[in-house]
Amino acid sequence: MKEIEQTLEFIVEVEKLKAVLRKTKPVGLERRENSAEHSWHVCLAALMLKDYANEPVDIDRVIKMLLIHDLGEIDAGDTIVYASETAQQKTAEAEGVKRVLAMLPDNRGDEYFKLWCEFEAGESAESRYARAIDRVPPLLHNLRGGGHAWKENDIPKEKVFAVNSRIGDGSRELWQVIEGKLQQAVSSGILK
Amino acid sequence: MKEIEQTLEFIVEVEKLKAVLRKTKPVGLERRENSAEHSWHVCLAALMLKDYANEPVDIDRVIKMLLIHDLGEIDAGDTIVYASETAQQKTAEAEGVKRVLAMLPDNRGDEYFKLWCEFEAGESAESRYARAIDRVPPLLHNLRGGGHAWKENDIPKEKVFAVNSRIGDGSRELWQVIEGKLQQAVSSGILK
Numbered sequence: 001m002k003e004i005e006q007t008l009e010f011i012v013e014v015e016k017l018k019a020v021l022r023k024t025k026p027v028g029l030e031r032r033e034n035s036a037e038h039s040w041h042v043c044l045a046a047l048m049l050k051d052y053a054n055e056p057v058d059i060d061r062v063i064k065m066l067l068i069h070d071l072g073e074i075d076a077g078d079t080i081v082y083a084s085e086t087a088q089q090k091t092a093e094a095e096g097v098k099r100v101l102a103m104l105p106d107n108r109g110d111e112y113f114k115l116w117c118e119f120e121a122g123e124s125a126e127s128r129y130a131r132a133i134d135r136v137p138p139l140l141h142n143l144r145g146g147g148h149a150w151k152e153n154d155i156p157k158e159k160v161f162a163v164n165s166r167i168g169d170g171s172r173e174l175w176q177v178i179e180g181k182l183q184q185a186v187s188s189g190i191l192k
Numbered sequence: 193m194k195e196i197e198q199t200l201e202f203i204v205e206v207e208k209l210k211a212v213l214r215k216t217k218p219v220g221l222e223r224r225e226n227s228a229e230h231s232w233h234v235c236l237a238a239l240m241l242k243d244y245a246n247e248p249v250d251i252d253r254v255i256k257m258l259l260i261h262d263l264g265e266i267d268a269g270d271t272i273v274y275a276s277e278t279a280q281q282k283t284a285e286a287e288g289v290k291r292v293l294a295m296l297p298d299n300r301g302d303e304y305f306k307l308w309c310e311f312e313a314g315e316s317a318e319s320r321y322a323r324a325i326d327r328v329p330p331l332l333h334n335l336r337g338g339g340h341a342w343k344e345n346d347i348p349k350e351k352v353f354a355v356n357s358r359i360g361d362g363s364r365e366l367w368q369v370i371e372g373k374l375q376q377a378v379s380s381g382i383l384k
Contacts, residue, residue, distance in 0.1 A: 004244060004369045011237045012332055018218045018229045026210045037210045040232035044259050045203050048296060052196060060252040067236050067255075104240060140204055177196045 003105040010103040016074045023080050023149040024141035035070040035078060038137065042066045046133040052171045055125040065119045065130045068112050072096035081135070082155045082163055090120075122169075132170025136178070139164060143181050147190035157182075157191045195297040202295040208266045215272050215341040216333035227262040227270060230329065234258045238325040244363045247317040257311045257322045260304050264288035273327070274347045274355055282312075314361075324362025328370070331356060335373050339382035349374075349383045 020035040043066045050059045070078075072093030079089055097116050101109025119127045142149055150160060161182060168175035185191035212227040235258045242251045262270075264285030271281055289308050293301025311319045334341055342352060353374060360367035377383035 001365070001369055004241070004366060007240050008328075008332065008369070010240060011233070011329065012219050012336065014236060015218050015233060015329070016220065018225070018233075019221060026207050027204050028208065029211060033210070034229060036229035036232050037226060040228050040235070040259065041203070041207060041210075043232070043235065043255075044206060047256065047259065048199050048202060048300070049196070060255075063235075063252075063255060063259075064239065067232065067239065108240070136200075137203065137207070140200065144204065173193070174196060177193055177200070 006103065006105045010100070013100055013103055014071060014074070017070060020070070020073045020078050022078050022138070023153060024138045025145055025148060027141060027144045033141070035073050039067060039070055041137050042069075042130075042133050045136055046130060049133065049136075049171065049174060050129075052173045053125070053129040054170060054172055055128070057126050057129045061115070061126045062130045062133075064112075065115050065126060066133070068097070068101075068116055069119050069130065069134065071100050071116070074100060080149075080153055080155075081138070082153065082159050094120075122166075129170040132167040132174065135164050135167050136174070139178060139182070142190075143185055147185060150191060157186055160191060198295065198297045202292070205292055205295055206263060206266070209262060212262070212265045212270050214270050214330070215345060216330045217337055217340060219333060219336045225329075225333070227265050231259060231262055233329050234261075234322075234325050237328055238322060241325060241328075241363065241366060242321075244365045245317070245321040246362060246364055247320070249318050249321045253307070253318045254322045254325075256304075257307050257318060258325070260289070260293075260308055261311050261322065261326065263292050263308070266292060272341075272345055272347075273330070274345065274351050286312075314358075321362040324359040324366065327356050327359050328366070331370060331374075334382075335377055339377060342383060349378055352383060 018034050018036040021032045022035060022038060024033055025031060026033050043063045046062050046066055047059060050057065075096030076089060076092035098113055101113050118124055119130055122128055122131050164178065165175065167178055182191060210226050210228040213224045214227060214230060216225055217223060218225050235255045238254050238258055239251060242249065267288030268281060268284035290305055293305050310316055311322055314320055314323050356370065357367065359370055374383060
């Protein structure tokens with residue numbers, strides 16, 4: 001019973017991710033996306049695009065990774081992908097994930113902290129694919145939303161291409177399609 | 193390439209779930225929850241409570257079920273769990289799920305439509321557990337949030353106990369803990 005109580009406390013705590021705002025707006029909405037709904041969206045995207053991963057992936061591990069990949073933002077906040085990653089920010093996120101997962105009974109969180117570290121390192125087939133998918137919805141938001149977050153944050157096209165080319169590490173075919181869309185965005189003037 | 197394009201259209205379409213508002217407010221927030229962030233929350237809750245399922249469950253199937261369980265609401269909207277289910281509402285949801293999943297290439301959606309039907313029927317171990325978990329966060333919202341959705345929708349305590357006792361079909365231990373919390377809510381006067 002005590003273990004269930006502890007897990008319910010964890011469930012309430014992680015809900016704070018619903019208040020962490022990201023930089024892009026979902027297609028059709030005039031508000032910024034939060035990290036909880038983003039997490040759902042990337043899980044579903046990963047599931048439906050799994051056949052295009054470069055390497056065989058265990059999709060169930062990918063989904064678990066994506067379910068927890070942003071938990072560190074409860075304490076550390078969201079950082080735009082185009083910002084240079086600072087060691088301070090990375091440490092704050094790792095500490096945040098660790099704190100939240102430590103709320104689970106019987107060190108059950110340890111397994112998920114390892115999974116989070118694997119995602120961050122991006123060195124396994126699953127993490128390469130998960131990190132590729134993590135980039136897709138915000139790009140679609142910008143592509144369908146006049147490049148709003150690129151403009152608001154002064155992100156030049158060179159940076160958009162360079163940072164997102166990591167999609168190709170997880171799925172070359174997906175990057176080929178997205179790269180084409182980014183080129184169209186340059187042609188139409190929403191990406192400069 | 194065409195298949196990837198189609199899948200990206202699906203990814204943009206399902207994003208509409210971020211605009212479907214539910215009846216409860218997340219703990220600590222002054223706005224109603226949307227069905228996309230709810231979907232993430234129940235996936236994570238299911239993962240962390242899996243050891244308390246009455247029967248052995250394939251947690252990966254449970255998570256996939258919960259990722260898609262609300263897709264029908266894009267067309268049909270959210271209905272409070274305490275409303276009597278009408279055949280019309282159920283049909284609208286099933287048609288909605290079918291429409292959205294049909295956007296996927298190569299009839300890939302068929303497998304997920306079956307999974308959605310399994311969830312709705314609630315007759316397998318996985319669906320019993322998934323349906324139990326689906327009830328947990330809204331109860332926590334009410335319990336931590338002064339019973340706001342019970343009050344706003346005039347839900348009497350008899351109905352709250354009766355409808356949520358289905359949690360016991362998925363996890364007796366979890367229902368025991370939640371039932372205790374509901375009794376406390378009656379004692380403290382937030383559930384009448």
